[in-house]
Amino acid sequence: NAGVTQTPKFQVLKTGQSMTLQCAQDMNHNSMYWYRQDPGMGLRLIYYSASEGTTDKGEVPNGYNVSRLNKREFSLRLESAAPSQTSVYFCASSERFDRGLTGRKPQHFGDGTRLSIL
Amino acid sequence: GENVEQHPSTLSVQEGDSAVIKCTYSDSASNYFPWYKQELGKGPQLIIDIRSNVGEKKDQRIAVTLNKTAKHFSLHITETQPEDSAVYFCAARVSGTYKYIFGTGTRLKVLA
Numbered sequence: 001n002a003g004v005t006q007t008p009k010f011q012v013l014k015t016g017q018s019m020t021l022q023c024a025q026d027m028n029h030n031s032m033y034w035y036r037q038d039p040g041m042g043l044r045l046i047y048y049s050a051s052e053g054t055t056d057k058g059e060v061p062n063g064y065n066v067s068r069l070n071k072r073e074f075s076l077r078l079e080s081a082a083p084s085q086t087s088v089y090f091c092a093s094s095e096r097f098d099r100g101l102t103g104r105k106p107q108h109f110g111d112g113t114r115l116s117i118l
Numbered sequence: 119g120e121n122v123e124q125h126p127s128t129l130s131v132q133e134g135d136s137a138v139i140k141c142t143y144s145d146s147a148s149n150y151f152p153w154y155k156q157e158l159g160k161g162p163q164l165i166i167d168i169r170s171n172v173g174e175k176k177d178q179r180i181a182v183t184l185n186k187t188a189k190h191f192s193l194h195i196t197e198t199q200p201e202d203s204a205v206y207f208c209a210a211r212v213s214g215t216y217k218y219i220f221g222t223g224t225r226l227k228v229l230a
Contacts, residue, residue, distance in 0.1 A: 004161070031216055040127075042207060042222040043162070050216045058217065090161055094216075104169060106152050107218065109161035 002026055004110035006091050012116045013081045021076040021113050023091030030096035032074035033107065034058075034066060036087040043090065049074055051096065081117045089113045120145045120212050124221025131198050132229050139193045139206055139224045147213035151191050153182060154207045156223075162207055166193070198228045 007022045025032065030051045035043040035058075045058030047066040055066050063085060065077045074093075078085060092107040121144040131137050143151075149170040154162035168175045168182045168191065175182050181194040191210075195202055208221040 035220075040222060042124075043209075043220040045217055048216055092161075104150060104167060106164045106167055109154075109163070111159070111161045 004091055004093055004108055006089075006110035006113050008113060009111070010114045012118065013078075014118055015081060015083060017081050017117075018077065018079050019081065020078075021089055021091075021115075022073070023075065023110060024073045025091075025093040025108070026072065027093060027108065028071070029093035029108070030071070031094045031105075032068065033092040033094075034064075034074070034076045035090045035092065036060065036085075037090060037112070038087050046076065046089075083117050085115065086117045087115060089115060120148075120210070120219045122208060122210050122219045122221045124208050124224060126224060127222065128225045128227070130227045130229060133198060133200060135198055137193075137195045137198055137202070137226055137228075139208070139226075141191050141193075141208035141210075141221050143189050143191070143210040143219070145210065145213055145219075146186075146189060148210040149213060150211040151182070151184060152209050152218075153193050154209065156205045156207065158204075165206075195226075198226075200228050200230050202226060203228045 004025045033048040034046040044060050049055045049068040052071045067075045090112045092109045094105045094107045123142045152167035155165045156162045179196045184191045205223045207223050209218045
C-alpha cells in the first residue's frame with residue numbers, strides 16, 4: 001500500500017522555467033491538498049481539492065496552478081518559477097468530510113518534493 | 119485570520135524524561151486537532167489526534183490534552199527514547215472548511 005506518492009523527489013530549476021509536480025493517492029480519498037514547507041514557517045496551504053472536480057485557493061496560491069486530474073491525482077504547476085518558490089512541497093489526502101464538516105479526517109502526507117530555483 | 123501558535127521551537131530532553139509541546143489556536147469553533155511527527159527527509163505522519171468533545175486522549179507513551187476555554191492543546195511524550203527525536207507539528211482544522219492551519223513545528227532532541 002503506497003499511500004501518497006509524489007514525483008519527482010528532487011528538482012532544480014532556473015528562474016522562469018515551468019514544471020509540474022505530480023501527486024497520486026491509492027486510499028480512495030476524496031480530498032487532496034498541496035502545501036509548501038519553509039524553515040520556521042510550518043506547512044502552508046497552497047491549494048486544495050475538496051472532491052474530484054473542485055479546487056480552491058489556500059493561504060499562498062500566487063504563482064501556482066493546480067489540476068485535479070481524477071480522484072487519485074492532483075498536480076501542482078509552477079508556470080514561471082521564481083527563487084521565492086524554493087521550498088519543500090508536500091501533497092496530502094484525506095477522506096471526505098460529512099455534510100456538517102465534522103469528524104476525524106486526518107491527512108496523509110507524501111514524502112515531499114524538494115525544489116530549488118536558481 | 120486563523121492562526122496556530124506552537125512552543126517551544128526546539129526542545130532537548132534526556133532519554134527517559136518527559137516532553138511537552140504546547141499549541142494555541144485562534145478559531146474558537148475549531149473541532150479537530152491532529153499532531154504530526156516528521157522525520158528527516160520524510161513527510162509528516164499522524165501520531166495522535168483529538169476532537170473538541172474530548173479533553174484528553176492517550177496512546178501508550180503519547181497523550182494529548184485539550185482546553186477549549188483557553189484554546190490550548192498540548193502533546194505529552196513520556197519515557198522519551200532517541201527514536202522520538204523529530205520535528206512535531208500541531209494543527210487545527212478551520213471550522214466549516216476542509217482546511218487545516220499548522221503550527222510552526224517543534225524540533226525535539228532526545229539525548230541518550
